[in-house]
Amino acid sequence: xxxxxxLADEYRMxxxxxxxxxxxxxxxxxxxxxxKRWPKRELPAKDWALxxxxxxxxxxxxxxxxxxxVLEELNYKLHERYKQVEKNEVICEQYEADxxxxxxxxxxxxxxxxxxAVSKAREEGIKAGWIRPITLWPFPTEQISKAAEDLKIFLVxxxxxxxxxxxxxxxxxxxxxxxxxxxxxxxVPTVEQVLEKIRQxxxxxxR
Amino acid sequence: MGGKRNDKGLSAGPAERVTMKANGFCEEVIVxxxxxxxxxxxxxxxAQTAMRAxxxxxxxxxxGPEMRGGTANSMVVMADEPIASPLVSKPNSLIAMNEASLxxxxxxxxxxxxxIMNSSLxxxxxxxxxxxDVLAVPADEIAVELGNQKCANMVALGAYxxxxxxxxxxxxxxxxxxxxxxxxxxxxPMNSExxxxxxxxxxxxx
Amino acid sequence: xxxxxxxxxxxxxxxxxxTHYCPGCGHGIAHRLVAETVDELGIRGRTIGIAxxxxxxxxxxxxxxxxxxxxxxxxxxxATGMKRTNPDKIIFSYQGDGDLAAIGTGEIVHAAHRGxxxxxxxxxxxxxxxxxxxxxxxxxxxxxxxxxxxxxxxxGEGYPxxxxxxxxxxxxxxxxxxxxxxxxxxxxxxxxxxxHAFQLQVDGAxxxxxxxxxxxxxxxxxxTPAEAVEWVEKEMTKVFPLGRLKG
Numbered sequence: 001x002x003x004x005x006x007l008a009d010e011y012r013m014x015x016x017x018x019x020x021x022x023x024x025x026x027x028x029x030x031x032x033x034x035x036k037r038w039p040k041r042e043l044p045a046k047d048w049a050l051x052x053x054x055x056x057x058x059x060x061x062x063x064x065x066x067x068x069x070v071l072e073e074l075n076y077k078l079h080e081r082y083k084q085v086e087k088n089e090v091i092c093e094q095y096e097a098d099x100x101x102x103x104x105x106x107x108x109x110x111x112x113x114x115x116x117a118v119s120k121a122r123e124e125g126i127k128a129g130w131i132r133p134i135t136l137w138p139f140p141t142e143q144i145s146k147a148a149e150d151l152k153i154f155l156v157x158x159x160x161x162x163x164x165x166x167x168x169x170x171x172x173x174x175x176x177x178x179x180x181x182x183x184x185x186x187x188v189p190t191v192e193q194v195l196e197k198i199r200q201x202x203x204x205x206x207r
Numbered sequence: 208m209g210g211k212r213n214d215k216g217l218s219a220g221p222a223e224r225v226t227m228k229a230n231g232f233c234e235e236v237i238v239x240x241x242x243x244x245x246x247x248x249x250x251x252x253x254a255q256t257a258m259r260a261x262x263x264x265x266x267x268x269x270x271g272p273e274m275r276g277g278t279a280n281s282m283v284v285m286a287d288e289p290i291a292s293p294l295v296s297k298p299n300s301l302i303a304m305n306e307a308s309l310x311x312x313x314x315x316x317x318x319x320x321x322x323i324m325n326s327s328l329x330x331x332x333x334x335x336x337x338x339x340d341v342l343a344v345p346a347d348e349i350a351v352e353l354g355n356q357k358c359a360n361m362v363a364l365g366a367y368x369x370x371x372x373x374x375x376x377x378x379x380x381x382x383x384x385x386x387x388x389x390x391x392x393x394x395x396p397m398n399s400e401x402x403x404x405x406x407x408x409x410x411x412x413x
Numbered sequence: 414x415x416x417x418x419x420x421x422x423x424x425x426x427x428x429x430x431x432t433h434y435c436p437g438c439g440h441g442i443a444h445r446l447v448a449e450t451v452d453e454l455g456i457r458g459r460t461i462g463i464a465x466x467x468x469x470x471x472x473x474x475x476x477x478x479x480x481x482x483x484x485x486x487x488x489x490x491x492a493t494g495m496k497r498t499n500p501d502k503i504i505f506s507y508q509g510d511g512d513l514a515a516i517g518t519g520e521i522v523h524a525a526h527r528g529x530x531x532x533x534x535x536x537x538x539x540x541x542x543x544x545x546x547x548x549x550x551x552x553x554x555x556x557x558x559x560x561x562x563x564x565x566x567x568x569g570e571g572y573p574x575x576x577x578x579x580x581x582x583x584x585x586x587x588x589x590x591x592x593x594x595x596x597x598x599x600x601x602x603x604x605x606x607x608x609h610a611f612q613l614q615v616d617g618a619x620x621x622x623x624x625x626x627x628x629x630x631x632x633x634x635x636x637t638p639a640e641a642v643e644w645v646e647k648e649m650t651k652v653f654p655l656g657r658l659k660g
Contacts, residue, residue, distance in 0.1 A: 022267065022293065022294075025267060025268055025269075026265060026266060026267040026268075026293045027251070027254060027265070027266040027267075028254075028263075028264060028265040028266065028290070028293065029258045029263075029264060050461045050479040050480070050481055050495070051461075051479065051499075051502075052457075052458050052459035052460060052461060052478075052479055052502055053457060053458060053460075053477070053478055053479050054457075054458025054459065055458065058473070058477050058478055058479055058480065059479045059480075060473045060479070060480050060481070060482075061480075061481040061482065062464075062473070062481070062482040063482060064470055064471075064482060109292075109293075112291050112292050112293065113291065113292040113294065114291075115291035115292070116291030116292040117291075119291065188294055190292075190294060190296040191291070191292050191294075191296065192296055192297070
């Protein structure tokens with residue numbers, strides 16, 4: 001959470017924290033060591049802030065630029081900022097993903113369920129791993145693309161009818177099949193259901 | 208921008224690798240009943256007790272919009288290793304405070320599991336196989352004897368704790384102050400007594 | 414030789430630059446009154462303004478104070494955040510009727526209802542001016558606009574929304590006055606009202622102050638500036654009577 005504020009501050013860009021009903025309802029012990037995992041960043045000076053123009057020129061926070069060329073120049077500058085974020089701020093966790101045949105990709109509480117299903121699958125001798133994008137934008141395209149070199153099949157699990165599956169397909173870029181399992185609002189997939197989907201996967205022979 | 212990157216392994220390099228240990232002890236519990244029977248509180252107290260005992264634990268409530276009536280259940284998972292899913296589809300143990308909950312959840316209890324049923328409000332037998340240990344506890348009657356029917360949840364929880372032997376009723380009683388709002392702290396002695404009576408009942412009726 | 418004396422000059426907070434407003438528009442006068450107020454109260458260094466969506470989005474091109482441009486109608490919400498986090502600053506929003514009385518009705522009503530300690534300058538020209546003169550909630554009955562070519566009818570299009578009257582009944586609104594800028598006497602009254610509204614905030618008065626300014630829009634009204642002045646006097650003030658409604 002602290003990281004979200006720091007990123008928003010550093011890049012002057014809104015950071016949206018995606019929540020779900022389970023995150024809102026459940027409880028579990030939490031160790032607050034955010035500072036250790038996400039060390040405090042050096043935040044830029046806020047010389048643009050509206051503090052009252054005492055002894056200086058006025059500051060204006062605006063998005064309207066009518067003079068010819070100015071808006072386009074700004075858009076290139078903002079685009080460069082997006083590129084920086086994509087380069088520097090991807091956060092993604094993975095488990096055995098590069099030594100497995102199957103990678104299950106999930107975020108949010110679906111990722112917790114997938115964790116349970118993958119460990120049960122491994123107990124059954126199925127070579128499965130998981131990939132959990134913590135940032136959905138910037139998306140861990142590079143990590144998934146790299147994992148796809150060795151993995152034989154991907155299963156995307158979401159609490160939706162498929163919002164991330166296309167991102168995974170773009171990252172995998174045809175190197176392996178990408179399948180999907182999701183439940184629409186009102187139902188949450190269970191560990192057993194995801195496990196069953198993993199069992200049903202037919203591992204293709206690669207190249 | 209141009210801010211220093213001070214965290215390792217999170218940028219466009221390889222994804223952070225997570226290690227998972229083999230599954231050790233894991234107890235999954237569903238507490239279920241009417242809204243107003245203290246279902247959510249019983250679940251929270253169990254979760255809190257497990258946390259204080261150093262276990263990994265998750266707690267997930269589910270209830271309707273009504274404060275009274277309707278159905279309520281809480282799911283508690285306790286384990287030695289970090290818990291993946293907080294949702295319980297097949298519990299090891301069920302505490303059913305009314306008939307509807309027993310009918311709904313008893314068939315889902317894992318073989319070798321435990322069912323604590325509130326016989327004050329339940330006239331039926333659960334649909335479970337013979338490997339499952341079923342204990343009928345007249346929780347409401349015991350609670351009324353103690354002076355308040357509302358502590359039937361604690362009686363049932365006490366019986367569960369005694370049967371499972373994970374933590375004693377004292378350990379749970381010590382956590383009451385954590386989960387009860389300050390204005391209800393005056394009920395702690397009665398709730399503690401209810402936990403004890405539930406445990407005692409289980410001890411003498413097994 | 415006779416001694417030359419300066420009797421009137423541009424106030425420093427009113428920037429020296431060409432205007433983008435149409436000939437006969439009331440915004441320029443209202444801007445000047447705000448700038449004079451800021452200078453007379455000596456609050457330029459701690460004043461933060463909020464520009465609306467509409468013709469006055471460029472208010473920061475004329476008013477030399479810190480300013481922010483916000484989403485359509487949301488100025489009172491942004492002002493709320495600014496004032497609550499910076500109670501020593503003087504926060505004002507400058508909004509048109511398309512902004513304040515249409516898409517932003519919820520924001521102004523609730524800011525007043527919560528008694529936010531902000532000052533609102535509400536410019537009412539009875540149309541959406543920037544987009545070419547469409548009907549606004551404030552358009553008077555019978556008024557021809559591009560979207561009411563036969564004149565606004567109550568049936569189907571509703572009645573002109575009297576925001577000042579609406580806010581005046583709320584305990585959180587401490588000062589509400591309606592003024593105009595179509596003739597010098599009214600301009601002077603408007604100045605007094607705007608200054609009073611700012612003064613209340615400077616004094617830490619507990620509540621929202623708003624000055625509604627009836628402003629002529631010859632372009633969208635399809636009139637000459639002289640006809641527009643006449644129309645404010647004859648038609649607009651019938652629906653939007655001038656004077657202090659509260660405080």
